[in-house]
Amino acid sequence: MIRVLLVDDQQLIRAGLRMLCDAEPDLEVVGEAGNGREAITLAARLTPDVIVMDIRMPGVDGISATSRVLAERPATRVLVLTTFGDDDHLYPALNAGACGFLLKDAPPEELLEGIRRAAEGDSPFSRDVLRRLVRRATTAGAEQRRPVEGLTPREQDVLDLVGEGLSNTEIGERLHIGVTTVKTHIAALMTKTGSPNRVRLALVAHRQR
Amino acid sequence: MIRVLLVDDQQLIRAGLRMLCDAEPDLEVVGEAGNGREAITLAARLTPDVIVMDIRMPGVDGISATSRVLAERPATRVLVLTTFGDDDHLYPALNAGACGFLLKDAPPEELLEGIRRAAEGDSPFSRDVLRRLVRRATTAGAEQRRPVEGLTPREQDVLDLVGEGLSNTEIGERLHIGVTTVKTHIAALMTKTGSPNRVRLALVAHRQR
DNA sequence: GAGCGTCTCCTCCCTGGGGAGGAGGACCAG
DNA sequence: CTGGTCCTCCTCCCCAGGGAGGAGACGCTC
Numbered sequence: 001m002i003r004v005l006l007v008d009d010q011q012l013i014r015a016g017l018r019m020l021c022d023a024e025p026d027l028e029v030v031g032e033a034g035n036g037r038e039a040i041t042l043a044a045r046l047t048p049d050v051i052v053m054d055i056r057m058p059g060v061d062g063i064s065a066t067s068r069v070l071a072e073r074p075a076t077r078v079l080v081l082t083t084f085g086d087d088d089h090l091y092p093a094l095n096a097g098a099c100g101f102l103l104k105d106a107p108p109e110e111l112l113e114g115i116r117r118a119a120e121g122d123s124p125f126s127r128d129v130l131r132r133l134v135r136r137a138t139t140a141g142a143e144q145r146r147p148v149e150g151l152t153p154r155e156q157d158v159l160d161l162v163g164e165g166l167s168n169t170e171i172g173e174r175l176h177i178g179v180t181t182v183k184t185h186i187a188a189l190m191t192k193t194g195s196p197n198r199v200r201l202a203l204v205a206h207r208q209r
Numbered sequence: 210m211i212r213v214l215l216v217d218d219q220q221l222i223r224a225g226l227r228m229l230c231d232a233e234p235d236l237e238v239v240g241e242a243g244n245g246r247e248a249i250t251l252a253a254r255l256t257p258d259v260i261v262m263d264i265r266m267p268g269v270d271g272i273s274a275t276s277r278v279l280a281e282r283p284a285t286r287v288l289v290l291t292t293f294g295d296d297d298h299l300y301p302a303l304n305a306g307a308c309g310f311l312l313k314d315a316p317p318e319e320l321l322e323g324i325r326r327a328a329e330g331d332s333p334f335s336r337d338v339l340r341r342l343v344r345r346a347t348t349a350g351a352e353q354r355r356p357v358e359g360l361t362p363r364e365q366d367v368l369d370l371v372g373e374g375l376s377n378t379e380i381g382e383r384l385h386i387g388v389t390t391v392k393t394h395i396a397a398l399m400t401k402t403g404s405p406n407r408v409r410l411a412l413v414a415h416r417q418r
Numbered sequence: 419g420a421g422c423g424t425c426t427c428c429t430c431c432c433t434g435g436g437g438a439g440g441a442g443g444a445c446c447a448g
Numbered sequence: 449c450t451g452g453t454c455c456t457c458c459t460c461c462c463c464a465g466g467g468a469g470g471a472g473a474c475g476c477t478c
Contacts (some may be wrong), residue, residue: 396468407465
């Protein structure tokens with residue numbers, strides 16, 4: 001028997017979710033909360049297995065409520081159920097410790113299955129939320145190394161140090177070369193990378209690593 | 210009926226997978242490949258719905274084979290099935306266009322369910338692979354905003370544009386303020402953030418977002 | 419009203435960044 | 449040997465960047 005706490009500011013939605021869960025033999029709705037503050041107190045008192053959590057709520061929102069609840073009882077599974085799957089809500093929710101993220105336009109079976117999977121320790125995500133997650137993880141990983149073709153090894157050294165935020169004299173000292181030499185390399189780097197100023201060059205250095 | 214192509218260099222595993230799939234009424238194994246090269250040619254000839262792809266193979270590996278296959282037929286669903294769930298394989302595979310990533314130590318039902326979900330356009334992931342994906346996406350997302358205490362809103366505006374690599378005059382034009390005002394804000398930013406020069410300031414801006 | 423913080427802008431000054439152009443020495447391939 | 453690339457360094461020049469210091473205007477709170 002999976003003990004569920006429903007958190008949503010619209011009682012109509014809460015009622016719908018409760019009916020949905022009550023029809024399942026393995027799900028038991030142990031309580032309802034209309035905002036984040038109620039959710040925190042009810043979670044502490046009722047110790048549910050899974051919390052179905054809305055994000056946009058008056059007062060304490062679902063993100064803060066999630067981190068507060070998990071600070072008290074880390075074993076609780078928080079499943080976010082919200083209308084929009086935008087990144088502004090997704091990543092803060094995951095950072096707060098939510099185990100899954102479903103959209104309200106999903107079919108009811110997906111929610112019920114998501115609650116069960118959450119209770120089992122799995123992480124249920126709606127299809128396009130998962131797609132967004134993958135894209136973020138892969139684009140973050142794709143920017144690992146992009147060699148910026150055509151740089152001489154010495155220019156690469158200088159570029160790295162520019163990316164560290166060093167001045168020309170500091171770069172010269174670090175590489176044991178004169179300041180004018182550093183300037184020469186930097187001039188070459190700027191033309192090669194098409195950077196109009198030093199800060200852009202530093203950004204290129206960062207994008208590259 | 211879901212048409213499946215099995216790709217793995219060990220024929221014992223291929224045989225096991227084939228037996229597994231043949232026992233299912235909705236799955237049909239249309240072919241087997243022992244390396245990436247075979248996989249590419251067979252995928253073109255057999256046009257399977259789902260390819261179950263191993264990564265470590267002699268000759269052309271599963272990553273390259275995946276991108277080659279998807280370049281020809283983008284609608285193909287490639288489901289990676291491998292022994293180790295390390296990041297070295299995961300992100301290249303996703304970048305290559307794999308739709309899912311399962312581990313070989315998963316229960317057989319998970320694989321069968323994964324093939325069905327892949328065919329439906331979903332993205333099946335093993336539990337700990339998904340956990341790794343979430344962690345990467347969130348740690349990448351955790352660096353969104355770290356407010357750098359004590360900055361006025363206007364200073365924050367200027368800091369953002371410095372981070373973009375704009376010059377003082379460009380910043381002034383963008384914010385509709387004079388260059389000297391920009392200088393004032395930047396001076397404040399440098400003392401507040403402890404940056405000795407503009408590039409370091411830009412790095413602070415980037416670390417913050 | 420006094421005080422405070424923020425935004426705006428000013429002047430004076432000077433160093434460092436950045437463009438243009440040249441030059442010598444080391445190395446390697448044709 | 450010659451031509452090429454790369455690294456090194458030079459001069460001349462200009463201006464954007466950056467420090468110091470002051471000041472007026474607005475809006476807030478006490």
